[in-house]
Amino acid sequence: MTRPLSASSVPTPNVGSHGVNKTELFVVVFFFLLVSVLGFLAARWRRARDANHLEEWGLGGRSFGGWVTWFLLGGDLYTAYTFVAVPAALTAGAFGFFAVPYTIIVWPLVFLFLPRLWSVSRKHGYVTPADFARGRYGSKSLGLGVAIVGVVATMPYIALQLVGIQACLDVIGIGGKGSSTFAKDLPLFIAFAVLAAFTYTSGLRAPAVIAFVKDFLIYLVIIVAVIYIPTRVVGGWHGIFHLASTTKGKTKPGFLSLNEANGKANAFPYATLALGSAMALFMYPHAQIGVLSTKNRNTVRKNLAGLSMYSLVLGFIALLGYMALAVGFNGTPTGHLGGNAQRAVPALFDAVFPSWFAGVAFAAVAIGALVPAAIMSIAAANLFTRNIFVDFIKPDATPKQQAQVSKTVSLLVKFGALIFVLGLDATSAINFQLLGGVLILQTFPAIVIGLFNRWFHRWALVAGLWSGVIYGIVVAWQQKKFAADGKTVLQQHFGNQIAKVPGTHLYSYIAITALVLNLLVAVVLTLVFRALKVADGVDETQAADYTADEGDADLPDLIEAEPALAEI
Amino acid sequence: MSESEQSTRGPVVTPARLIAAVCVIVPFIAVLGVPIFDKDKPEVAGFPFFFWWQLLWVAVTAALMGLAYYVVRREELARRPVAVGGTVVAAAPKADGHDGAASSETDGTAGTDGTAGAAGTEGDTAEEGDAE
Numbered sequence: 001m002t003r004p005l006s007a008s009s010v011p012t013p014n015v016g017s018h019g020v021n022k023t024e025l026f027v028v029v030f031f032f033l034l035v036s037v038l039g040f041l042a043a044r045w046r047r048a049r050d051a052n053h054l055e056e057w058g059l060g061g062r063s064f065g066g067w068v069t070w071f072l073l074g075g076d077l078y079t080a081y082t083f084v085a086v087p088a089a090l091t092a093g094a095f096g097f098f099a100v101p102y103t104i105i106v107w108p109l110v111f112l113f114l115p116r117l118w119s120v121s122r123k124h125g126y127v128t129p130a131d132f133a134r135g136r137y138g139s140k141s142l143g144l145g146v147a148i149v150g151v152v153a154t155m156p157y158i159a160l161q162l163v164g165i166q167a168c169l170d171v172i173g174i175g176g177k178g179s180s181t182f183a184k185d186l187p188l189f190i191a192f193a194v195l196a197a198f199t200y201t202s203g204l205r206a207p208a209v210i211a212f213v214k215d216f217l218i219y220l221v222i223i224v225a226v227i228y229i230p231t232r233v234v235g236g237w238h239g240i241f242h243l244a245s246t247t248k249g250k251t252k253p254g255f256l257s258l259n260e261a262n263g264k265a266n267a268f269p270y271a272t273l274a275l276g277s278a279m280a281l282f283m284y285p286h287a288q289i290g291v292l293s294t295k296n297r298n299t300v301r302k303n304l305a306g307l308s309m310y311s312l313v314l315g316f317i318a319l320l321g322y323m324a325l326a327v328g329f330n331g332t333p334t335g336h337l338g339g340n341a342q343r344a345v346p347a348l349f350d351a352v353f354p355s356w357f358a359g360v361a362f363a364a365v366a367i368g369a370l371v372p373a374a375i376m377s378i379a380a381a382n383l384f385t386r387n388i389f390v391d392f393i394k395p396d397a398t399p400k401q402q403a404q405v406s407k408t409v410s411l412l413v414k415f416g417a418l419i420f421v422l423g424l425d426a427t428s429a430i431n432f433q434l435l436g437g438v439l440i441l442q443t444f445p446a447i448v449i450g451l452f453n454r455w456f457h458r459w460a461l462v463a464g465l466w467s468g469v470i471y472g473i474v475v476a477w478q479q480k481k482f483a484a485d486g487k488t489v490l491q492q493h494f495g496n497q498i499a500k501v502p503g504t505h506l507y508s509y510i511a512i513t514a515l516v517l518n519l520l521v522a523v524v525l526t527l528v529f530r531a532l533k534v535a536d537g538v539d540e541t542q543a544a545d546y547t548a549d550e551g552d553a554d555l556p557d558l559i560e561a562e563p564a565l566a567e568i
Numbered sequence: 569m570s571e572s573e574q575s576t577r578g579p580v581v582t583p584a585r586l587i588a589a590v591c592v593i594v595p596f597i598a599v600l601g602v603p604i605f606d607k608d609k610p611e612v613a614g615f616p617f618f619f620w621w622q623l624l625w626v627a628v629t630a631a632l633m634g635l636a637y638y639v640v641r642r643e644e645l646a647r648r649p650v651a652v653g654g655t656v657v658a659a660a661p662k663a664d665g666h667d668g669a670a671s672s673e674t675d676g677t678a679g680t681d682g683t684a685g686a687a688g689t690e691g692d693t694a695e696e697g698d699a700e
Contacts, residue, residue, distance in 0.1 A: 094618060094619075097618070100623065101600060101625075104629050105596050105599060108591070108596065108633070111633060111637075235614075237613060237615060238611070241614060241615065256616040257605075257606050257607050257618035258602065266602075267603055267606060268602075271600045271601075298641065301641075304630075305630045305631070308630030309630065315623045319619070
């Protein structure tokens with residue numbers, strides 16, 4: 001009936017060719033309403049006596065135990081990046097699989113430095129990475145640098161979440177048409193408004209509660225997808241890899257491994273993308289929030305083995321990109337996706353699942369984008385408030401004023417993200433996250449090296465940070481995006497995050513090149529400043545602070561959460 | 569200064585820390601050494617080598633992280649009671665608060681006296697290479 005290794009049992013309708021799929025829309029709206037109600041109710045969950053305090057709104061009162069942490073950190077990893085951007089990157093070849101080594105090595109990195117960050121933050125009441133940089137080096141300017149970079153780097157990452165939601169809505173059949181920007185992006189604005197509203201009222205508690213629903217939906221969808229879809233493709237996994245890597249019977253290079261593509265040239269970019277992304281992840285203010293809101297020093301370490309499960313699932317989600325290729329979807333103009341590879345996974349779900357379950361899957365993806373977007377905007381807002389507003393604008397702000405400023409800024413950050421979505425090419429959304437990584441990785445020396453060693457001079461770190469950031473932005477700006485023919489320029493700027501390392505033949509993730517420059521500047525200037533005896537700041541932390549733990553006698557008090565619930 | 573600090577914390581390199589260090593380093597080599605796995609054969613369960621190797625390392629890394637936590641934690645617990653039994657327990661944290669902000673030169677004194685130092689983990693090796 002069918003030829004061997006064909007995917008003929010799966011239809012591949014063009015995205016946008018049918019009207020609104022009402023069943024899908026109904027299911028998505030249902031789950032949206034459900035999580036919205038949960039989001040607003042979350043404000044009452046484990047409520048502290050002083051809900052308007054920043055430590056409360058922004059860190060959930062530092063009361064989260066193992067389970068909540070597992071879900072909250074999951075919120076950092078399972079985002080639209082995982083569900084939409086990475087599979088979309090795989091539709092262009094095995095190179096996109098770098099997300100897997102990235103999420104593998106992130107855990108050993110975490111094992112190394114996060115307990116120390118937790119301890120010193122708990123001891124000194126640090127809420128943001130910039131707090132630590134400022135305290136450790138006695139330098140408000142360094143804190144300011146870390147804070148500005150953190151806020152800006154978060155925006156493209158939030159933008160990626162909005163792109164993910166948009167892709168689902170496109171496939172359902174709303175939006176994506178119409179001529180005006182407003183009609184086209186209306187669903188995006190709606191999703192944006194819901195997100196903004198519940199973050200504003202509930203703070204970190206909202207995404208923490210919704211994360212439970214989100215992870216349940218995601219696991220359900222992924223398990224079903226990974227077991228069911230291969231049965232729909234003749235030849236199972238072998239068939240998927242075979243079909244994804246061939247076109248009209250010919251093997252395409254770079255799909256079964258990197259090697260086939262253009263020799264060994266891809267190995268270094270692949271490794272640097274993985275390494276740079278891994279080092280960058282826990283520099284993001286939102287990822288640190290997940291860690292700082294835990295109850296004790298070892299909560300995260302203890303959960304690392306469990307957290308690794310996220311990476312495994314991420315790997316299989318990534319392969320949804322190949323499944324989409326196998327059934328005939330791809331990012332080319334004839335690939336049934338309207339030329340936008342970001343729609344690959346939603347289109348695949350739409351094609352293989354019955355409408356009601358496709359609706360559940362879209363809800364999982366959309367909520368999976370909302371939760372991290374909420375956490376990210378809260379984290380960026382904390383950062384602004386603590387290290388820009390209080391340090392430089394209004395030093396005597398009351399906790400209540402601080403919480404208010406944070407809430408307002410969390411809105412502004414989301415608007416910034418919206419500008420990224422509308423302004424940059426959204427058909428390769430993984431670029432958004434990688435661009436954020438280029439920026440945020442430059443805070444690595446001040447934070448991670450600072451946790452172990454205070455050799456660097458504060459002004460050298462400030463100079464290094466800005467050198468890295470400026471280099472990264474300039475080089476990223478210069479990267480053009482080419483069409484498949486290698487000549488036609490699709491996008492003039494920010495088209496790619498891999499560039500040649502100056503003075504070599506190697507291509508590397510820009511973030512890593514910029515970090516090397518950053519470190520060089522910091523080392524050289526440290527020697528210079530020491531020789532000139534430029535005043536080094538006062539370090540307010542001490543050796544023992546880095547190993548402090550819950551229950552130590554000298555820790556500052558926390559705002560009390562309701563005791564009965566603090567055990568979850 | 570840093571020498572005296574380390575001496576009261578027991579040896580910096582212990583078998584537990586060595587094991588933890590290996591657990592932490594090995595995944596980097598396995599998944600960043602792209603030439604190791606950049607080929608499509610042999611295939612397992614339909615997965616090209618490139619893919620199953622990396623997916624396999626997710627599970628291996630999980631196991632290594634579990635092991636690293638286990639050995640480090642066990643050592644921490646073994647050390648802690650010794651320090652808690654010491655007489656400096658109540659005094660040290662106070663000294664902390666007073667000296668702390670005054671001068672970075674005094675850094676590490678509290679750690680020398682023992683309490684929290686006992687909770688030290690593998691990270692302490694590079695502890696506080698402070699200003700001078």
